[in-house]
Amino acid sequence: MKKIISAVTAFAGLTGASAANAHDFFLMPDNFRTTTGPIRIHATVGSNFPKTENTVAADRVERLVAIGAGSPQVRIVGATATALDLEVTGAKPGMLLTAVRTKPRDVDYAEDRIPLILGEYRVRPEAAAAVQKLARPRNWQVSSRRYAKTLVCIRTCANHAVGARPTGASLEFVSQNAAIDHFRLLAYGKALANYPVDLVGPDGERQHLVTDARGDVRLGASSRGTMMLFAAKLQPPAKAERFTLDLTSLTLNRP
Numbered sequence: 001m002k003k004i005i006s007a008v009t010a011f012a013g014l015t016g017a018s019a020a021n022a023h024d025f026f027l028m029p030d031n032f033r034t035t036t037g038p039i040r041i042h043a044t045v046g047s048n049f050p051k052t053e054n055t056v057a058a059d060r061v062e063r064l065v066a067i068g069a070g071s072p073q074v075r076i077v078g079a080t081a082t083a084l085d086l087e088v089t090g091a092k093p094g095m096l097l098t099a100v101r102t103k104p105r106d107v108d109y110a111e112d113r114i115p116l117i118l119g120e121y122r123v124r125p126e127a128a129a130a131v132q133k134l135a136r137p138r139n140w141q142v143s144s145r146r147y148a149k150t151l152v153c154i155r156t157c158a159n160h161a162v163g164a165r166p167t168g169a170s171l172e173f174v175s176q177n178a179a180i181d182h183f184r185l186l187a188y189g190k191a192l193a194n195y196p197v198d199l200v201g202p203d204g205e206r207q208h209l210v211t212d213a214r215g216d217v218r219l220g221a222s223s224r225g226t227m228m229l230f231a232a233k234l235q236p237p238a239k240a241e242r243f244t245l246d247l248t249s250l251t252l253n254r255p
Contacts, residue, residue, distance in 0.1 A: 023120050024200070024249060026228055027098060027150035028052055028083070032253035035155050037091055041074075042083035043100050043148065049200045050226050050251075056084040062103040065167050068096035069159055088152075094159040099149040099167045106242065109140040121232035121247070122196035122208065130236035131243070140243065147172055147248040151180070171233050171246035180254050181219040184211075185231055187246075191215025198230040199223065219254065226253045 028050055030040040046053030058076050066072035070092030078085045088098055109117055118128050131140055147169040163175030176182040185192045192215045199207040202225040211217050228251045235244040
């Protein structure tokens with residue numbers, strides 16, 4: 001299986017430096033399983049998961065979410081060249097869900113960029129076909145929205161229901177059982193059936209999966225270690241407006 005990498009700049013507006021190869025926005029904790037707090041998590045953009053590569057500008061963050069036992073609070077505590085640093089305090093033992101939503105960003109893609117973007121993200125054929133129908137030379141107007149979630153276990157993962165709680169994002173993964181091997185893809189709270197999903201393993205290899213009739217995706221027995229689920233949803237405009245491109249990720253560790 002080949003690693004899928006394309007030279008696009010779809011995430012350049014999130015970073016202070018050039019992100020020519022970057023396509024994934026994800027959260028990477030210092031530790032997915034820990035016994036104490038505070039919890040340090042890094043928001044990054046990159047094409048070599050699980051490596052952090054490009055920082056996310058703090059002023060691009062629209063919402064931070066922390067859900068779990070106790071009274072978890074998440075805040076931005078700094079930044080490096082490779083990530084925006086977050087800290088969660090007030091969390092008690094159990095599963096902790098942390099999520100980041102960035103502000104919508106309007107982007108215009110010229111003719112030469114369109115094939116690269118459509119090759120980067122797996123969306124429904126009818127959505128990609130709507131882009132192909134634009135008058136040439138095309139100026140593809142897109143409003144992109146990005147979401148990232150991660151699951152951390154503090155001493156125990158017993159309260160697995162935390163992972164099943166939606167955060168209100170327009171596109172997100174939620175867990176379906178305690179084994180952390182069964183997830184559902186939601187769009188505005190409704191399951192996305194028969195929809196393309198990517199699974200990226202600890203070696204950076206990318207698997208192309210598809211949700212079932214319930215919008216669920218199950219990880220195989222061999223899918224272990226640090227991994228990321230990723231999905232993209234493209235919505236053509238009803239009128240002469242921008243396409244909406246939602247991008248979402250969920251990082252976790254499965255022993």
